[in-house]
Amino acid sequence: MTVVARRIRATPERNALDAWQVIVDLIAPIDGAARRELLGIEGIASSVISTESPKDAPIVVRGKGPRVRMYCLYNDEAISGGDASETALADCPTDGEWAMSLPADADDVAWLKVALAKKTVRVTVRDKGEALDDSEEKSDKADAMEAAINMEAFLRP
Numbered sequence: 060m061t062v063v064a065r066r067i068r069a070t071p072e073r074n075a076l077d078a079w080q081v082i083v084d085l086i087a088p089i090d091g092a093a094r095r096e097l098l099g100i101e102g103i104a105s106s107v108i109s110t111e112s113p114k115d116a117p118i119v120v121r122g123k124g125p126r127v128r129m130y131c132l133y134n135d136e137a138i139s140g141g142d143a144s145e146t147a148l149a150d151c152p153t154d155g156e157w158a159m160s161l162p163a164d165a166d167d168v169a170w171l172k173v174a175l176a177k178k179t180v181r182v183t184v185r186d187k188g189e190a191l192d193d194s195e196e197k198s199d200k201a202d203a204m205e206a207a208i209n210m211e212a213f214l215r216p
Contacts, residue, residue, distance in 0.1 A: 061125035064117070066144045069131040075108040076101060081145060082129055086120050086152050093153035096179055103174050104161060107184075112162045116187035122157030124150025162187035 065085060069078040079101050087094035097104075107113065108131055117128035127148065136142055159182045163171050171184040 062128055063125045063148065064128045064130065064144065065146075065148075066130045066132050066142050067113075068137045068140055068143045068145070069108055069111075069113075069133050070137060071134070072132075072137040072140070075105040078108050078131055079104045082118065085129070085145065085148060086127060088147070088151060091153075093157065093181075096181065097153075097159075100175065100178050100182055103171060103178070104182075107161050107163050107167075107171070110164055110167065112164060112187045116162035117191075118162065119160045119191065120152045120157060121159075122152035123154045124148070124152055127152050157181060158183070160185050 067078050067081050069075065073081070082104075083094060083097045083101075087097055107118075111131070111133050113129065113131040114133055115130070117130050120127040120129070131137075132140075132143060161171070161175075161182065161184045163184050163186065165186045165188065168184055168186050175182055175184060
């Protein structure tokens with residue numbers, strides 16, 4: 060699975076709500092159900108951004124096209140913007156089936172799960188200290204390899 064990354068300028072360049080708006084504009088640029096769903100959790104997502112959890116642990120979107128990992132820049136990095144990458148994506152990852160995972164401090168995961176469950180089934184939360192689940196990526200690669208190689212024809216004498 061291909062992965063692309065974006066680095067969004069957050070505080071103090073932008074407040075957490077404005078940083079979330081940039082993220083929504085990148086992954087759901089057209090008016091539709093995905094955009095409405097993401098805007099519906101803006102308070103929850105802004106609280107995650109304000110804790111600086113997405114600094115080292117990305118917000119992950121799985122959907123159409125490559126997997127998208129979004130990090131937030133804070134303090135001097137946000138002001139200078141030298142490492143920022145806020146350019147449009149080639150594909151809209153929220154077209155069709157998609158899912159998002161937000162990183163959070165371990166102490167916040169429980170209440171965030173409850174809050175998100177009331178508003179969305181596509182957006183989940185994980186402890187920012189947990190490794191990303193790459194088993195799904197490995198499974199996707201294995202399925203692609205299996206589909207690409209006709210083993211019966213390959214083993215034929």
